[in-house]
Amino acid sequence: xxxxxxxxxxxxxxxxxxxxxxxxxxxxxxxxxxxxxxxxxxxxxxxxxxxxxxxxxxxxxxxxxxxxxxxxxxxxxxxxxxxxxxxxxxxxxxxxxxxxxxxxxxxxxx
Amino acid sequence: xxxxxxxxxxxxxxxxxxxxxxxxxxxxxxxxxxxxxxxxxxxxxxxxxxxxxxxxxxxxxxxxxxxxxxxxxxxxxxxxxxxxxxxxxxxxxxxxxxxxxxxxxxxxxxxxxx
Numbered sequence: 001x002x003x004x005x006x007x008x009x010x011x012x013x014x015x016x017x018x019x020x021x022x023x024x025x026x027x028x029x030x031x032x033x034x035x036x037x038x039x040x041x042x043x044x045x046x047x048x049x050x051x052x053x054x055x056x057x058x059x060x061x062x063x064x065x066x067x068x069x070x071x072x073x074x075x076x077x078x079x080x081x082x083x084x085x086x087x088x089x090x091x092x093x094x095x096x097x098x099x100x101x102x103x104x105x106x107x108x109x110x
Numbered sequence: 111x112x113x114x115x116x117x118x119x120x121x122x123x124x125x126x127x128x129x130x131x132x133x134x135x136x137x138x139x140x141x142x143x144x145x146x147x148x149x150x151x152x153x154x155x156x157x158x159x160x161x162x163x164x165x166x167x168x169x170x171x172x173x174x175x176x177x178x179x180x181x182x183x184x185x186x187x188x189x190x191x192x193x194x195x196x197x198x199x200x201x202x203x204x205x206x207x208x209x210x211x212x213x214x215x216x217x218x219x220x221x222x223x224x
Contacts, residue, residue, distance in 0.1 A: 004152075035215075042114070042200050042215030043153070088152050096143070096166040098202075098213060100152030 003027055004089055004101035012107045016078055021104045023089030024071045030092050032072045034063055037086040037103070079108045112137050114203050114216035122222045123191050131186040131219045133201030140205065141165070142184040143213060144176060147198040159184055188221075196223045 007022045023032065031050045035043035047056050049065035049072060056063045060083075062075040076083055084107050090100040115134045123129050135142050141160045145153035155168035159178035173189040182203070188195055198220050202213035 006152075033212075040217065040220075042202075042217050044215070045212065048212065090152070096158045096211075097155035097168055098143070098145075098153075100145075100154070102150070102152045 003099045006101035010105050021074045028069050032091040035088040081108045084108050116216040120220045127191050128189045133184045135182045135203030139203035140182050143202045144186045145200040191223045
């Protein structure tokens, strides 16, 4: 059973467009993390959100944690080809294991 | 500061064989977690080692086993390989072995079972 559901699964957009990726769960998480993974590489941590309602910005990326700490979103403004990759959300539900979603595969074309 | 490294990069085995994957944790980290990432999926937690002891385990059979050494490096061993074991195996290191630690991932070992 996948604790975290990500949507959309695939996204292909042109450079300059905006996009939003969603991460949803029926479970409450103490924190949620967003990672980006490129082919042949391990996931790289982008941000951790901890407080319900929290918004964090990382240059053109905006991350939001839902008030009930069950969902999160990632918004990218003016996407660039360098944003291409697999975006994964992950969270600690209980214990030591990070639970990952299946990811959103983003392709940004020039 | 040296990041997480894994070896080998790629590996091809046949069904029924055994495999050992290796991970060197980031400098200053004492906890190692292993994940399996099948094609098109997110990583799945296998187990975690903290101070040379297994600290938690995911839904994987006993033929998946591990070790952590005094220098905090780690091995993942898989016996009696099955076709479904083909995946990217990721190692992640962190500092304290506590809940919600920030984990830093290595580049992974791509295992193909024929």
